[in-house]
Each structure stands twice: as C-alpha cells, then as structure tokens.
Amino acid sequence: PASADPAGDLALQVLQALANTDQILSTEAFPSVPFETLKASLDRLSSRSMVVYEQIERQEAILEAEAEEIVQHGSHEARVFEAVHKALGGLSISDLETAIGDKIVTKVGQGKAFREKWIKKDDNKLVALVDSIEDVTRSQLRFIKETKSHDSKIIADLKKRKLITTAKVISFKISKGPKFALEIVKEETDLTADMLASGAWKTANFKPYNFKALGGHQVSGALHPLNKMRHEFRQIFFETGFTEMPTNQYIETGFWNFDALFVPQQHPARDLQDTFYISDPKTAGRPGPVSADDKQNYDEYFENVKQVHENGKYGSIGYRYPWAEEESLRLVLRTHTTSVSAAMLHKLAAKKGPDGRVPPVRYFSIDRVFRNEAVDATHLCEFHQVEGVIADYGLTLGGLMEFFETFFAKMGLTDLKFKPAFNPYTEPSMELFSYHKGLKKLVEIGNSGMFRPEMLEAMGLPKDLRVYGFGLSLERPTMIKYAISNIRELLGHQVDLNFIERNAAVRLDKD
Ligand code: PHE
Structure with a gap:
C-alpha cells in the first residue's frame, strides 16, 4: 500500500502540486527535496503513467556580494555620475570621495x-557632461537576480568582471500523465488464488514489472581465498594430466611421514621441536593392507625400509645405525603430504x-600439513602444501626444470631460478625461486627433486x-595475490569474515 512507502508522501505532494497547473518545475515546487528522493517518487508516479517528467539541466547565475551592492545602490560609475550631477558647479575629487564615502x-x-x-574635469572640478545616464550594469544584475539567467554574452561578461558566478542546476519538468489522479491507487503485486476465485483479477490494477530494478544484496556463503587459489591450482594440474591423491588423513605414522622417505631416525625434522607427536594413542600398528584388494606384501616392504636405513640396499650403503621399529610406528601430524606421495x-x-614395468603416473594433492613452528607474520604451525609426483622412464633433472617452467608460466610466474638443495628423499634436489615484482626480489616458491632409489626400490618399483x-606452499602465492602481508589474516582465528566475503575470485595472471 502507498502509505507504507516512504516515498509515498512526496509522491502525493507532487500530485497535489500538479492539481491546478499543467506543469511544475521541481526546483521551484520542491526546492529542498534531494534529487534522488524526488527522482524515486517521480519514477514511481511515471511507472503508473500518473505523471510524465523530464530532467533538465541549466546554468544558474548567482550574484556576488559586490553585485548585490550594485543592485541596491547602482554601479560605481553611476554613483559617481549621480554625485557629480547633483552638485551644482561641479565637485572636487576630495568632495566626491566624501559624497560617495568609499575610496574604491x-x-x-x-x-x-x-x-x-x-563627466569631465573642468578647472580641477568634476562636472557632468550629460543630464541623465542609463546604469546598464545595474539593470543587467537586477534582471539576473530575478531570473537567474541572461543573455549568454552578458553572463560571460559579468562573470569575467567577477560580479556573478554560474552553477549547473538539475531540475525536473513535471506534468500530468494520462492516468493522472490525486490519489495513488493500490497496485497488486501478486495474482492470488482468491483473486482468481472471485474474479477480482479482471479489474485489479497490477503493478507493472520493473525490469530495470537492481537485485538486493545476497547474504550467502563465500569461498575462502585459499579455496579459490586451490581451485586454480587444481585446474592447472588437471589440464596437465594429473590425478588427485587422497589426502584425507592428517595423522600418519613416522613410517610414512619419514622412514619410507629415507629420513633417518636421528634427523632434526623428527625432533619434538619440529614435529607434533600424538600423545594418545602414541603409536599405531605396522603398515598393512587398507582394503581387501590391497595385495601388497607390507612385511617385505617394512623389512626393506629397515634394511636400507640400517645396512644399505639397492647399491646404497645406508645410514648404518640401529633402526627402531617403535620410532617408525609413532603417530605424528603429517609434516608434509609427501607421506601420501610415498x-x-x-x-x-x-x-x-x-x-616388470609400472605405468607412468602424475599425481598431485593440495592439503594441510603441520609443523611445530613459532607463529609469526609468515609462519603458522599449519599450512597447505601443493604436492606433485611424476613417475616415468628416462626422466632427467632438465626435464623437471622444463616442467616447472611450463607449469608456473600458466600462473604468470616466469624466469624461475633453481638452487641446489638437500632433502633426505631426493637426489638431486632443488629449490625453486621466482622474481616477485611487488617485493622486487626472488622468493622461494617450492622445493623439489628426484626421489632416491633407497625410497623407490624398497617399494619394489622398477630400477x-x-x-x-x-612441494609448494598454497599460502605463499595466495598472500601475493591478495596482497596480504600477515599470514594470520588468511588462516586461523584472527581471520576477518568480511574479508573472506568481500574477496574477488582469483585469476592467476597469465600475461
Ligand atoms: N616435502 C618437501 C617439503 O615439505 C617438498 C618435496 C616433495 C620435496 C617432494 C621434494 C620432493 O618441503
């Protein structure tokens, strides 16, 4: 109903104002109603054909203080003339000043x-040359004061003389429409069962659809930036022939997280300071088949791992230390998803x-890993790792570098740099760096290598x-993309939900 609408009162006033006249100008009829408010009412009335209106813009001239004075007392020259003309026998300059009372x-x-x-000067006295004059400036300004406009040449001249300023004024020229009335008839917004049953629909006044209306803000769920970045990564992996590894297992045994990867049991990464160990239960059983169709010999594999660590195997001399089964059965929060790769x-x-051959494969995963690290602006004790594995015959380190170049070019990262590195499970190993345009320096984007025979042959893979x-971090590129400098704004309890909701879709620059 009209009364429930805040613009309704104003709409009624517009109709009232038009009652006895054909046309009104909004700036005259409603000088203090804001433009938007008035437009809303007019749109409402015009959608019902009750009024028609037209928006007009015009220049309005406004008098400056000096011009107001001229309108009141006359122009400077006219005032001088009047004073001189009035004085019989002429005026000296100092008398003129006294008569006018203003030096300027x-x-x-x-x-x-x-x-x-x-006027002219005669014997050091000013005398009038004519009997009367016409004060043009004053009459022009008077006209402008009344009508706010004048001939464009005159406006320009007075503006140059700084007597007036002009401003753009928007107003509406409003007139009666074909359905003009003094009341706003209720318009039906729904065709109801009752109306159909009673036949009221035949005479009902239906509100026309407004196809130009903007939709209201939708309060809906929003994807976290990390999710969006993960989506982009996944697309690139799928495009490049990868399949996704199941990573839905945060807890692993030391066996899969470390031993299978030829990480010796004394390695510092296995320290309490670096790894979260589960306290209850502390250990799990030995690795074994997880499903009925898993026909592998886990005992043989377990034994191979023990031997390759302790005494060496497959051409390796091993680490030569007593390998402890209990250590490998301790439960940990996985420190990397390389446990899943293994x-x-x-x-x-x-x-x-x-x-004796296995098919070539390409695997990837993107999921959470945990490290016992001191939390600061760039480190959290949990983050997401992008993991990749490519198994094939005749692969070389050069091929890995080429793969990275193609892969990262798909997300706009070019000019990669490679640096030799060390991982217990890869040889050779290399860290990857990319030049970050914002930070103007090389930033590490990942770690990589070729898995060692000690790891692969123990599994029974062909020589x-x-x-x-x-392995890459998902947080690093996300922080770059969303210009976040503190990782705690991205993940954890300090994350602002508004930030999540307002963030745009991520598009990795492919330029
Ligand atoms: N696991 C390594 C890391 O966490 C990444 C990696 C995976 C390196 C596979 C080499 C091979 O940094």
Missing part, C-alpha cells in the same frame, strides 16, 4: 564615468606387469623408473 567606488567609478563621457608410489609398485617430486 570613487576611483573605479570615476575612471568609468570618464570613459563613458558622463603411500601412492608404494601402491603404484603393485601395478607392476609381467614385464629404471624415475620420479620427480615437489
């Missing part, structure tokens, strides 16, 4: 009155055909299979 008016007015040939590669070994592995 006297000076400026005198000059102009001379030029107009209204389990997947072990499964791949089961696909060995009669020729000539080569496997690339790499």
